[in-house]
Amino acid sequence: ADPDPLQDFCVADLSASTSVNGFLCKPASNVSSDDFFFDGLSKEGNTTNVFGSRVTAANVLSFPGLNTLGSSINRVDFAPGGINPPHSHPRASETGVVISGQLLVGFVTTGNVYFSKVISAGQIFVIPRGLVHFQKNVGQEKALAFTSFNSQLPGADVLPLNLFASTPPIPNDVLTKAFQVGDDVVNSIKSKFGS
Numbered sequence: 001a002d003p004d005p006l007q008d009f010c011v012a013d014l015s016a017s018t019s020v021n022g023f024l025c026k027p028a029s030n031v032s033s034d035d036f037f038f039d040g041l042s043k044e045g046n047t048t049n050v051f052g053s054r055v056t057a058a059n060v061l062s063f064p065g066l067n068t069l070g071s072s073i074n075r076v077d078f079a080p081g082g083i084n085p086p087h088s089h090p091r092a093s094e095t096g097v098v099i100s101g102q103l104l105v106g107f108v109t110t111g112n113v114y115f116s117k118v119i120s121a122g123q124i125f126v127i128p129r130g131l132v133h134f135q136k137n138v139g140q141e142k143a144l145a146f147t148s149f150n151s152q153l154p155g156a157d158v159l160p161l162n163l164f165a166s167t168p169p170i171p172n173d174v175l176t177k178a179f180q181v182g183d184d185v186v187n188s189i190k191s192k193f194g195s
């Protein structure tokens, strides 16, 4: 989904004060092997949170060697019963592989058709660009998956947080009308996310 590169690589200089569509390249003379390797996905993520999951991202912000290359990867850890809540990536399709555990993977089309399947170690899935999707650990043990994207920075609109934990908040009268519930329900949901 990202634009094609015009050179072999362009390791991001994240500290540069200007950028265009992506990041400026650091001088090639300062580039070393370490710019193309990243250890940040080797450790289990902390799943002690309301969702019982943790996404650890290797995107251009954490792994600057990805700049201009149209690619990134996440590690997703799940506690038993944990979910990666409904979200969408505005800039990328997602492919994923389950390493361990059983995951219910589902997405919904723009026409509100729901597709889903429970998959396990070695099995893969694809989420078309921009569509709302989730994963839920339906096994008894922890689960682990890796997901990859055709963007250096796919972005994630996490629906519960977008709608109920934005800064500043979406007014309650918008949310009560949108979801056909009372202020009590909206306030209760908002409170779960600390706002």
Ligand code: GLV
Pocket (backbone or CB within 6 Å): 055, 074, 076, 084, 094, 133, 134, 135, 147
């Ligand atoms: C999983 O859906 C992810 O975005 O990593």
Ligand code: MN
Pocket (backbone or CB within 6 Å): 087, 089, 094, 127, 133, 147
């Ligand atoms: Mn995703």
